[in-house]
Amino acid sequence: MSKLELVFVPAPAVGHLVSTCKFAEKLLDRVERLCITILIIRPPPPWDVSIDAYIKRSSSAPEGRRIQYITLPQAEPPPAEELAKSIENYFSLLIANYRPIVKEAIISNKWPDSNPKIIGLPPSSVLFLCFGSAGFFEPPQLIEMAIALEESGVRFLWSIRWPVDAEPTKFENLLPEGFLERTKNRGIACGWAPQVNIFAHEATGAFVSHCDWNSTAESVWHGVPILRWPLYAEQHVNAFQLVNDLETAVKLTLDYRMRKSDYRENVKAEDMEKSIRCIIDSENPMRKRVKAMGEICRKALMESGSSFNSMGRFFETILDS
Known part of the structure; x- marks a missing residue:
């Protein structure tokens, strides 16, 4: 054949x-x-x-x-x-x-x-921040984010990206003076991060995300709740659905727009800190909902599951065309 x-x-x-x-x-x-x-x-x-x-x-x-x-x-x-x-x-x-x-x-x-290492940490104790390959923030917003992370006291892994048309620089030049030194025992700032591997690690407890569909699906699959921060494209629609329909995300902002915009205001450190404490709380009932949603996703890929059957029909369509 x-x-x-x-x-x-x-x-x-x-x-x-x-x-x-x-x-x-x-x-x-x-x-x-x-x-x-x-x-x-x-x-x-x-x-x-x-x-x-x-x-x-x-x-x-x-x-x-x-x-x-x-x-x-x-x-x-x-x-x-x-x-x-x-x-x-x-x-x-x-x-x-x-x-x-x-x-x-x-x-x-x-x-x-x-991939950055989060080995040997307690389960569900690390906050992962990642906004995709094209997601970035201006320095004033990065400073607010750093303040929130430091004040919250949580462990974190923060993937920071630069604009396409910008020269990469050291993280020390973007973040508050002394931030990396003060948080070195509980936090890591990096460039690209192996997102799927991080989701799969038991130490990952929550995800601050731009809510694109890839990141949303990967996070829910692994039972990791999301703190929503959409930046562009369809992400605002996804973020709205995650919070209001699926109840698998905590709202932070729905108004932020990447790059200079008359409609954008920086998210304040105190607002972000409050949302971080909420989503990383082990007693938050959202954790159980996201875990249950992840199980539903896995069953969909098993034989006779909805995604399994859809993939079969997709391939049959290719063979018949």
């Missing part, structure tokens, strides 16, 4: 690449004759380093032998002023510029027919 090949083109960010690879691995588990090609749109430095590291790890795994990773040539980026206007429109224009390159890669590259 001949091989069947699928091609995926994830958005240019490591979070999208990870979820695409995990989905690809699930498909490979189900279909022996399937091979998958993932075309990589490289983000600008320093974000490309985390993508290289992830591809290297994934390629060495058993499933990696049936996944072909191809890094696409760089396309002409949209004008820088488009990024200042709207990050969503900027990435839409960027992806549109890659269409002819993707088409050529598919034609030319057919398959031949053949």
Whole structure:
């Protein structure tokens, strides 16, 4: 029986690449004759380093032998002023510029027919802060966040990213003087972080998130409650649903907008500290709801579960087309 090949083109960010690879691995588990090609749109430095590291790890795994990773040539980026206007429109224009390159890669590259450590800490005691590959804050907001973390007294792992058009700098230059030294025994500030691995660790107790769909699904899957802080795109809708419909998140802000905006106000340290104490509280009933939601997610992937059946129908549709 001949091989069947699928091609995926994830958005240019490591979070999208990870979820695409995990989905690809699930498909490979189900279909022996399937091979998958993932075309990589490289983000600008320093974000490309985390993508290289992830591809290297994934390629060495058993499933990696049936996944072909191809890094696409760089396309002409949209004008820088488009990024200042709207990050969503900027990435839409960027992806549109890659269409002819993707088409050529598919034609030319057919398959031949053949992390930061949180070890040893108490369960559910660490607050994880991460806002995706494209999520960042201006220095005044970072200072408010640092004050809240220090005053709350919680253990934390904080992933801090820079804007696409900014030069990386030392964390000491962004945060209050002496903050890292005063919190070194209970906190870590880092760049990119292996998000899924952190969620899976028993020490992770809560997640301060921009509420994109990948992060939301991964957090709920592992039973980790969310402190919502949406930044752009569909994240505000997701955040509203998490708090008001699913009751798996604590509200912090729904009005914040990334980059300069007439509609944005910095979240104050005292408001953030209050929300942190609420979500990290071991007696908060939300913890049980999120754990129960995670069990529902796992059952959906088991044989005869809703996601299991949907994946089967998805593959049948491909075979019939």
